[in-house]
Structure formats: C-alpha cells, structure tokens
Amino acid sequence: MTQGHFRNGLLQRFDSETIKRLDLKAVDLPVNHEIEFPGNHIEHLFFIEEGMASMTTTFDDGSQVEVGLAGWESVQGASVLMGTKKSLNRVYMQVAGHGYTTTTSLAAQEFKRCSVFQDLTLRYLQAQFIQSAQTAGCNARHSVQQRLARWLLLCADRNGGRILPLSHEYMADMLGANRTTVTIVAGQFQSLNLIQYTRGKINLLDLPGLEKMACECYRVVRDHLTNLTEYDQGVGCTGQVSEQQLKAS
16 A cells, blocks of 8 residues: 555655554445444544544433534544543544554554654544544534534545535434524525535535535534644654654664
8 A cells, every 4th residue: 555545634744654654445435334432442543534433422312412423534442542541422424434453552662763744643633633622612602504604614525525425303312402403504504505405415506605604613623623734743742753762663
C-alpha cells in the first residue's frame, strides 16, 4: 500500500514504513456496524475511507444523543492510546462504507515511536473534543433550525455527497430534539429548496443556503477539521524513539 492508495486523511500522511508496521486490514463497514460500544474493550482502531460514523452518548432508558460525527478524516478507537480500557460511547456506522483496521497493540507501539502517527492521532483527538464541546454548546443555545442545518452540512462534509439515507426520526434522535419539530423544520427547508426529502432519504440541494441557516458552530467545527493536518510535527515529543527503547518499554 502507498499513501496515494488511501482516501483517509490520516493514512494519506503516514509514511510507507508506518503503514507497514500498522499491518492494516481492509474492512467493510455496513450501516449500524458497531465500532465501539459502552463498556466494551477497544481492540481495534478504525480508519474510515468511505461512509460516516456517529458517536453517541447512551442513557439508561436506551435513548441516545449524538456528540460527534466521523468520516474520511478520522481514526476511531484512538482513545485507547490515552489509557482508556473500555469505551464510554457508542460509535457506529450511520452511512455504509469501508475502511482499514489495525490492532490496539500495533497502534500503541507506533504511538510510542513519537512520530507522525502520534502527532496526527493527538491532533484528531483534539478535533474530536472540540466537535463534542461545540455540539454540547450548540444543543443548549441554538434553535432546531440552526442545529439541523449545521448537522446536515457536517454530514455532507463527511459523506462526500449530498444524498443522505436518513429519516426524520433518526435526525431527531441525533439532535436530541422532538421529532415533530424536526419534521416541521425539514419541511421548511424543503419549501425553500434547500433539501428534497423522500422517505428515508435526504437530498441536499443548496449547501450555501443551508450554511446561511446554520449557526456559527458549523464553521467552527469545519474549519478546525480542515486545519487538522496543520500541526507542528513532534510537538509532543522530545525525539523519535529507537527500536531498542521500544523493546525496553
């Protein structure tokens, strides 16, 4: 495999030796495929090439609210490299796709090398934190109209297309909003020719128009993810770790 082979934004920037050491395995990611589940051990990292995953907080009554979206820019399961043994959130595929996996043990070894893998993984985890924090603030302060526009735009950015196989009920669950309210707002968007909705499918017709409807939270998350790879290489390192040091650790 060469870097040019990948669409994932992180894999594209790993050198050939890093790719080789990670021993990546191709994997299909169908709709509802569980990447992480609360209380389960994290055994693999997932690099999404195509498709879209949702990270949710699940409550005792079984309801869930989305705290983050992930697509081709992401690595999922990387919290294990921060010392997390069991997942705290549910992460599952919202839109089917495919990607690559590596084991947590191989990823941990690569992380200890203090190289581009560590730099970009930390940078992505920071971006994920910012997205979750911005989502929490958005849900508390902004209208359903603004939140739905923001969410649809973030979906489009990660899905790589304008057609989303999503229902009103699902969108309401992800936004933590009333389904009737979401249906009314989606109807307003359709009357303005911003979207076209058929059962279980949304076609995004006017992305600039949706951006005008969205709050500033979309821009904050989008811009941070756009700048994901503009990092200071080795910012958290004092130098790359040798093979001898790795074996001793």
